[in-house]
Amino acid sequence: xxxxxHEPIVWSLxxxxxxxxxxxxxxxxxxxxxxxxxxxxxxxDAMHYDTLRSLFGHPLPALGLAVVISLFLFHxxxxxxxTLHDLGIPASKKIMLACYGSAAAGSGAALLLAGMLVVx
Amino acid sequence: MSQTRTIMIECLRYDPEQDQAPHYRxxxxxxTDEMSVLEGxxxxxxxxxxxxxxxxxxxxxxxxxxxxxxNHQPIxxxxxxxxxxxxxxxxxxxxxxxxIVKDLVIDQSDFLGxxxxxxxxxxxxxxxxxxxxxxxxxxxxxxxxxxxxxCINCLLCYAxxxxxxxxNEFTGPAALALLARxxxxxxxxxxxxxxxxxxxxxxxxxxxxVGLCSEVCPKHVDPARAINRNKINSTQDYFLRFLAPFxxxx
Ligand code: SF4
Ligand code: FES
Numbered sequence: 001x002x003x004x005x006h007e008p009i010v011w012s013l014x015x016x017x018x019x020x021x022x023x024x025x026x027x028x029x030x031x032x033x034x035x036x037x038x039x040x041x042x043x044x045d046a047m048h049y050d051t052l053r054s055l056f057g058h059p060l061p062a063l064g065l066a067v068v069i070s071l072f073l074f075h076x077x078x079x080x081x082x083t084l085h086d087l088g089i090p091a092s093k094k095i096m097l098a099c100y101g102s103a104a105a106g107s108g109a110a111l112l113l114a115g116m117l118v119v120x
Numbered sequence: 121m122s123q124t125r126t127i128m129i130e131c132l133r134y135d136p137e138q139d140q141a142p143h144y145r146x147x148x149x150x151x152t153d154e155m156s157v158l159e160g161x162x163x164x165x166x167x168x169x170x171x172x173x174x175x176x177x178x179x180x181x182x183x184x185x186x187x188x189x190x191n192h193q194p195i196x197x198x199x200x201x202x203x204x205x206x207x208x209x210x211x212x213x214x215x216x217x218x219x220i221v222k223d224l225v226i227d228q229s230d231f232l233g234x235x236x237x238x239x240x241x242x243x244x245x246x247x248x249x250x251x252x253x254x255x256x257x258x259x260x261x262x263x264x265x266x267x268x269x270x271c272i273n274c275l276l277c278y279a280x281x282x283x284x285x286x287x288n289e290f291t292g293p294a295a296l297a298l299l300a301r302x303x304x305x306x307x308x309x310x311x312x313x314x315x316x317x318x319x320x321x322x323x324x325x326x327x328x329x330v331g332l333c334s335e336v337c338p339k340h341v342d343p344a345r346a347i348n349r350n351k352i353n354s355t356q357d358y359f360l361r362f363l364a365p366f367x368x369x370x
Contacts (some may be wrong), residue, residue, distance in 0.1 A: 002320035008358035
């Protein structure tokens, strides 16, 4: 009898993170890195602190931000976990905890900050 | 008749009963444009050193027995031509990641066990007899598995797979592609038996989508695709069993 792998849990988070990274990541680079600094299509205040602060003061954008950050973190953690194995550092509970644990901690922090943005 | 040139073929030699460790011997082989690496090896065996041992049969990329490493790349020696390497010398070694029986001959037993583990045959929903007549399929249904059915068990994909190299518990590309082949067949009802292999750590989850298996496959089987599509099935199975816990495997 083979034991079932629990990888589907982290693999789904990894996959979701990958999709977001490919879709949102490139969009963000385009907007923040190119369009806004060049003044194309966005007003001069688009990236201003007050604009963003009021945007993420609403629960939905704040939650969305936290979710995206969390999925990015899980995507990275999963890659690092497997890359370490490829580099000859065998997969172990400790490494698993370090990788996915830090992604989980980062996700917690992102959620907490998102909550603070909404409340305060 | 094309002109004859001479290429240096450096061959790994190893006889576990006599040699402490594998070593290399270099042979000077005259060749013509139409000569394959396999024919180069045959020239060595016939004219230079009768003790050189290697497998081959069909000489036309069908039997899958002549796989070896040429300049560290897994290839079918009957399908690769000496002219493409000349004037450089070539180094011929047995397929990587397998124990050596002698010289270029590897021990395939590990793979054969894995092949058996994926139930690599049709499991009909009900027992059939010849009286039931032919089990018909539409061209569309054939298309669903035909690509995966091209596998000739040459094991180039196992020699290419770094995950199998790191941990040979991994079921590996060809066996998992054949698993997908039978699952995709409309005449088959054995998916449930195979799911246990898919779901295991040594099943599809041993793969990290390096993709080299699909690159080296001489039959364009695309094992990487087969495996990664089954990751989706395994993920569904993982979560859906909580919704429908009865009648599903562990
Ligand atoms: S999948 Fe391709 S490379 Fe692997 S054993 Fe089959 S034919 Fe050979
Ligand atoms: S000899 Fe049959 S595949 Fe090369």
